Amino acid sequence: MLQERERRLLEVLKRTGVESLKETRILEIGCGQGTWLRDLIQWGAQPENLTGIELLSDRAEEARRLCPSGVQVYCGSAARLDFPAGSFDMVLQSTVFTSIQDDGLKAQVAAEMMRVVRPNGLILWYDFRVNSPRNPDVTGVGKAEILRLFPGYKVDLLSITPAPPLVRSLAPWSWLGCHLLGKVPWLRTHYLGVIRRR
Numbered sequence: 001m002l003q004e005r006e007r008r009l010l011e012v013l014k015r016t017g018v019e020s021l022k023e024t025r026i027l028e029i030g031c032g033q034g035t036w037l038r039d040l041i042q043w044g045a046q047p048e049n050l051t052g053i054e055l056l057s058d059r060a061e062e063a064r065r066l067c068p069s070g071v072q073v074y075c076g077s078a079a080r081l082d083f084p085a086g087s088f089d090m091v092l093q094s095t096v097f098t099s100i101q102d103d104g105l106k107a108q109v110a111a112e113m114m115r116v117v118r119p120n121g122l123i124l125w126y127d128f129r130v131n132s133p134r135n136p137d138v139t140g141v142g143k144a145e146i147l148r149l150f151p152g153y154k155v156d157l158l159s160i161t162p163a164p165p166l167v168r169s170l171a172p173w174s175w176l177g178c179h180l181l182g183k184v185p186w187l188r189t190h191y192l193g194v195i196r197r198r
Contacts, residue, residue: 005126008160008192010043016122016194018090021045027088027116028052029078029109030096034063037071047071051088053078079108086118094126097149098138110149123150125193129159146193153195161190 018024021044028036031052041047047070054060060075067073076082078096091113100106113123125146132138146155 004160005190005192006039006043008158009124009126012156012158012192012194016196018122023049024089025049025087026051026090026092027081027083028092028094029081029113030054030093030099031063031073032059034067034071034073036092036094037063037067037073041068041071051083053081078112079105081112081116083116085115086121087116089118089121090124091117091121092124092126095128095138097141098128098132101137101139106149114150114153119197121196123153123195125157125191125195127191128189129191130189141191143191146191146195150195152198154198155193155195157191157193159188159190160192161188 013021021040024045026040026045026049028040028051031037031054034052037050037052040050047068050067050071052060052063052067052071052073053076054063054073055075055077057075060073063071063073074082078093093109093113096109097106100109117123128138128140129142130140132140143155143157146157
């Protein structure tokens with residue numbers, strides 16, 4: 001699942017004209033323990049150009065500990081970002097919106113993402129498009145809702161990531177089987193997207 005997500009994300013960035021992340025200023029909202037921030041460094045981003053914000057203080061502290069010293073990690077709400085408008089070339093969210101149950105809060109977070117990304121910048125989206133059958137606190141976000149959250153923006157989405165429980169069960173036995181599961185559209189549980197101003 002992680003390899004597919006990485007491969008598809010890098011393909012999407014290249015198609016949108018992002019050849020290198022070296023000079024790209026990136027904000028990740030809901031950065032958790034900093035996994036994506038560290039991945040971005042592996043893909044060429046410079047630590048001093050990376051910023052994360054995380055609501056939970058213990059996770060923010062862990063991200064600070066695990067990430068290189070140049071990465072800035074703040075504890076706070078993505079609904080009230082303390083950055084000037086147009087501060088970032090790219091704003092990323094991964095599995096944040098499906099954990100927000102309040103529609104008004106979702107709209108606030110989306111508005112803040114649009115405010116802090118520069119006019120010709122990118123918003124990267126990776127999140128569940130379906131509800132989680134095992135976790136009632138994870139509510140899928142469909143394409144229509146994403147379009148409502150980002151009015152006036154062009155939204156390009158790919159469905160990726162075969163159902164994680166199936167992959168976890170199958171992976172010890174067959175990586176090829178996991179790969180083939182990913183080819184079945186109705187088994188893909190996430191959207192990977194690029195959101196840009198029109």
